[in-house]
Amino acid sequence: MKKSIFLSFIFILIYQGISSQVILEANGPGNTYELINSILANAGKDVIEVPDCVHTTFGRHIDEVFDTDLNKNVFRFYAHVSPDNDRCKTFDRQRTEIKSYDSSPENLKATIGETVAYKWKFKISDTFKPSTSFTHIHQIKSVGGSYESIPMITLTLRKSSPDRLELRYTPTNDQNTLKTADLDLFRGNWVEVYEKITFGDVGRYEIEIKNIATSQVIFTYANNSVDMWQDGAEFARPKWGIYRSLNSPADLQDEIVKFADFSIEEITGSLSVDDLTSNADQIVLFPNPASHEVNFKNVTSDTYTSVELYDTFGRQIFIKNSLHQNKLNVSELSKGMYFVVFKKDTITTKVLKFVVE
Template sequence: MEIIGVNQNLTFSRFYIWIVLILIGNPFSSKAQITLNADGPGNTYELINSVLAPGYNVVEDPECVHSAFGRHIAEVFDTELNKNVFEFYIHVTPDNDRCINFDRQRVEIKTYESSPDNLKGTLGETVTYKWRFKIPAGFQPSANFTHIHQVKAVGGDDDDPIFTLTLRKGTPNKLELNYVKESSLSTNKYKNVDMSLFEGIWMEAIETIKIATSGTYSITIKRVDNGVTVLSYSNPNISTIRLGVGGVDNSFIRPKWGIYRSLLNDASLRDDSIRFSDFSISEGTLATDDFTSNIEDVVLFPNPVVDNLKLPEEIMQEYDSIHIFNTNGELIVSQKIVSRNLDLSHLSSGLYFVSFLKNSIETKAIKMLKK
């Protein structure tokens, strides 16, 4: 490969540049994004289904026992956001869990088996879920659980959600971030904050998951009005899909939003609602715009690589490990940086993406060609 206008005999004292690779945000064209927003009263379920699973039903509601109320998700105008939003309703009586369970109740939306492939988080992908929500002042959560968001597995060990945001009654009431590695294991409570910090206030959540047995997870929840963060958590090495559990692997992970709460202590509950807006699902084989650290323009020498890649001195000083991905987003090289010369003779010819790590925090990716 030749770069027009570059003299290959020219030596730059700093990096021996053959090619300057500009930092890129999304290296794979397979990355896809969908958004879901309210567009006005009426046909609400039809709108939700048309985005999350065209031709199918992604709404889980209690209308089998409470048809007199009508639909438990409506589109209403919100004066704070100055637009239509979704409002999810739940009633202590007679609502239950779709005439299946009577010790709990739910009204939720989801992606699932019948959703398009780009809405199913599969092994090797990075998914980003974004949404806004508003818990009304005085909301009464269950002492057991009131999930407002779940990341669930499909196939294999899929009983318990992998990640949940749940509201819990206490002194004070809390919002918890919970994690279950396997359904047979106990729940890890990774983070909790007082509900009073955001009751009656629109919040924005951004959740990014790299799907692997040694994946990454991060979530940030901020106030929409002033950008103040009320909850933030990240983990650079966490199992985000269950593989080989019970001899059957998960086929994908999927999100859910709404109200899913226990009725075991229903005397403490009330008829309630939560507003949601600005749903977004973005999936790709390598979503490098979601990595948490940055590097300036990086020069790799030589590029294209024949057998050995020579790392710049700045990389040696700043980073401790290197990752190389193929165009399917598969991690094919992962090793500590111990020498400026990296033997890549075992790689086939083609395009690759290189990122660097320091203390398990990964940079954005840059292109590399292998002869």
């Protein structure tokens, strides 16, 4: 397993202790399944659902590659019209997905009364062909109860006139389409998704999707009073990937969907989409590595109320709550990696890592 998996895991542990947030980031080719399971599963468990069993000559259907648009490593999810199926269990559909489930850490499972924010990025090709039936790329599903087979929330891509993205919802077994958008808004573009759910019989749901290159909001929906708990459920959990019908294979083609920067965060306070997309997202630090001081750009009085510093063991290092002229003196720190945590009241809004050399 790659050394960077270990460092990423330390980073996640620090982040969990601060804000109950879990982040899954691609870190380069190789050991992709191991990386995903190290973050989304408990030891020895597997949260990856792929058609590797039937398509052994291709190999793993999820890997990592460097993306020049985002300037970072991302995940690639593959779906082949033939011979891929649903894990050699179901043959009228194909599945390449990751998820959290009953053997995942507790803070990856949403329970009634909790508010959870999900964030991620994805990109479909500029020639993407969705199924006439369904091509799911995201689901929120229940575990337990009579309705666990059908997702509460689905983002699905559908062949239509024009092809579209659909936001689908069900509290029981009666699915409804809440909102649609022209699929051409998504084809060939990296987009960023912010989804926040308060789980309960009288819950709340909101989502915003933004084109990363242009910062244009291309999809948004919110409902402040909606049933977001399926009767009998033990918990709810997310899924991401490609899950599509083979009812009309002639309409399909081999596809790659890229994903990046998965985040699951249990929220103790009350946040809106505006909070999640605040100016804190734009904070950057330089130089990195550093030996004397690090500078921060795009830090304003409304982006944080406190700032904290941690080492790779999760130990907090005392600094003043406010930065002096947007600078931090690191000359007395030992060589190694550190994490600067910006917080707005009790909510973590930004974490930046840097190296002291």
